[in-house]
Amino acid sequence: MGAERKDVPAHKDSVVHRWVKKEFPNEEFWTYAEVAEYLDRKVLTIRRWVLNGLLDPPSRYEYMGDNLVYLFTLEDVQRFKAYSTVLRPGRRSPAYKAALAAVGKNPRTGENK
DSSP states (O other), X not given: OOOOOTTSOGGGGSHHHHHHHHHOTTSXXXXXXXXXXXXXXXXXXXXXXXXXXXXXXXXXXXXETTEEEEEBOHHHHHHHHHHHHHOOSSTXXXXXXXXXXXXXXXXXXXXXX
């Protein structure tokens, strides 16, 4: 592994980030890492919200060789921003349980009812 550059966040110098900017130079797509940084949340939190159906899945999927890369549009990110302001950190918060219940999931387990 190479040394981390202090002036560039690690995900901005990643292979995926460079590939997205090269393949789609005139379009603005966001990776999970960029969305998480923008919302000041962890990548796993964003993934959990998507997996639990609280947020729509990424608008676009592209293959980078054998790897599937999930790409979010600016509209996706704006919806996420609106949603993230409702929730306070913590999986067991009342807002999180209410959001799960609103999409038909058991607030205790996160599984479908």
